[in-house]
Amino acid sequence: MWPQEVLALSRRWLLVTLRERLNLLFSVLQPAVWLVFFAGAMGGAVDSRVVGTGDYIAFAVPGVIAFTVVGNGVTAAMPLLFDKETGYLDKLLSMPIRRSSLIVSRFVFQTVMNAAQVLVILLVALALGVRPASGAAGMLVILVATGLLTLALTAAAMALACAVPSHGTFFAITGFASLPLLFMSNAFVPLSAMPGWMEAVARVNPLTHAIEAMRLLVLHGWSGGVPASLGVLVLAASLLLVLGSWQFARQTAERIA
Template sequence: MMVAQEVLALSRRWLLVALRERLSLLFSVLQPAVWLVFFAGALGGAVDPRVVGTGDYIAFAVPGVIAFTVVGNGVTAAMPLLFDKETGYLDKLLSMRIRRSSLILSRFLFQTGMNAAQTLVILLVALALGVRPESGLLGVPAILAVTALLTLALTSAAMALACAVPSHGTFFAITGFVSLPLLFMSNAIVPLSAMPAWMEAVARVNPLTYAIEAIRLLVLRGWSGGVPVSLAALVVACGLLLTVGAWQFARQTSERIA
């Protein structure tokens, strides 16, 4: 009960901070849909349908846009914690009788809500552009569940990094260097079969690949046999990232308390 109260109280703080910048919040929710319209529209005519496995490149690109949104929000998720550390407010939070895990869980809860809203907007825009997911209406909760798993992994990793780096400049330098390769070293834009052998090998250990594959199967093929396999691989990858991220976060915050 106490954990739930801590998580809800901290989540309310994140929500109030976001609501103070309502225009920024609005554009944050709508931006991924704009990416879908322009990005997929620009590349659709240049991509061979035989390579991507479908003549509807917008439907093929929907999972990649969702994954890219989660990656961007993973970086955004750590920013309040990063500035709390630099202003000294994090030390005040850590001195209170609250569990450090509540900081991660509260941010995860808030980011899951944000990502869910953005994912729904992306799916609605895709629907307006003629995309009809083969998994039907029941596929939407499944897509949101995949998004939540990826959100948990990236949020914990980003918050651990925010605690470990000395300043926000270093944080943005690292995340800026990692974010785009993380996206391009996945099947977001092209399938694994179209990649060079070395890039395919890297993509197969990238958790984004399995999140994208699960969503793509739900959109293009419905409830096919490949969905559970991709979900299982995503759960394993997220479990590893969450374990490492939580350990690093606990270690760094313990040093600050000491």
């Protein structure tokens, strides 16, 4: 059955990760280190009137979460890329399993990994004195926003992994696009502080809407802007998922043929 296929393939990703426990440990802890050092260092140099709060660490928490998801979105597609290059993907496609289970299993695994990292970030933020205005329920909604952003970026990265001829091209494109994607959002500065052209780009960036929802929950609590931002994020995730699924189906159909 399809759920069993997804769980079995997700278990494969988990076993691969557990074999490199030191890498797993640093992957989970690294975002918290970014929060401590980056936000701590930048806090004294940022005008509180610009960011709208005197607690820059609280302001930066959603940005660090988005930074983490961007990096993980790239790495999420790497196993598929290497499976394609080594021929293991062809072996999987020859098995009596649905092709959708291959991509869905990666989404499931990546969502769980990102949730673990986000929980560590939030715990470190609590230790540093950040108190989300929306409380524990707001932290759950932050996890939902993270899951939607994970879905969007993982789908985009997997579509790219299917389309490019080699891992060299994949890393060249993602290396070129990752930082502009992050910095053309409101991850570390508000939209009002950006030049007009950059603000216009940032407003159509899915990261901006994910960060906006999380930042409102951290700094201001429940407000009308949270559902609106989450709605845009759902739309972006849906479109990228359709694109990723179509590209994966097209490429795998050619390999089967």
